[in-house]
Amino acid sequence: MADQFVEVATESGILRGKKKLSTGLTSVPYYAFLGVPYAKPPIGDLRFKAPQPLEPWKGVRDALKDGSSAPQGLFTPGQVQGDEDCLYLNVYTPQHPDQVKSLKAVLFNSHGGGFIGGEGVSTVYPPDNFIDKDIVYVSPNYRVGALGFLSLQNDDISGN
Numbered sequence: 001m002a003d004q005f006v007e008v009a010t011e012s013g014i015l016r017g018k019k020k021l022s023t024g025l026t027s028v029p030y031y032a033f034l035g036v037p038y039a040k041p042p043i044g045d046l047r048f049k050a051p052q053p054l055e056p057w058k059g060v061r062d063a064l065k066d067g068s069s070a071p072q073g074l075f076t077p078g079q080v081q082g083d084e085d086c087l088y089l090n091v092y093t094p095q096h097p098d099q100v101k102s103l104k105a106v107l108f109n110s111h112g113g114g115f116i117g118g119e120g121v122s123t124v125y126p127p128d129n130f131i132d133k134d135i136v137y138v139s140p141n142y143r144v145g146a147l148g149f150l151s152l153q154n155d156d157i158s159g160n
Helices: 145-149
Strands: 004-009 014-021 029-037 060-062 088-093 106-108 136-140
Parallel strands (some): 106 136
């Protein structure tokens, strides 16, 4: 199947995703929106704060590749990988979001890693077997380790 791009309007702006074919048991078409932001980047003054609402964007935002995972070194000792700008979702749906005929079950898969590592990328958690069962599949990236769970219970680092 040649690349087919699809656009969908959200409260934050227009996203451009891709129509794909599952590689599961039945090879059905689905729509993938990768690296969809769900909050402002938790950087600078927002580093140890609760997530802040996303500001709408103008134009079309590509949702064609995985968003960054949180900084971590769990699987690469001595090397830190990832980026603090990590609050992204991958969303896979068996129906075009503008042509929904019926509500679908949604599987929200919060990755493993003991809250100190992991990521919800499409290569680690592919959607194919869920799409084949007519399920919307969502995999997030979120803050892990101290950036996600440190709390000194004061105004500077109150926990998020």
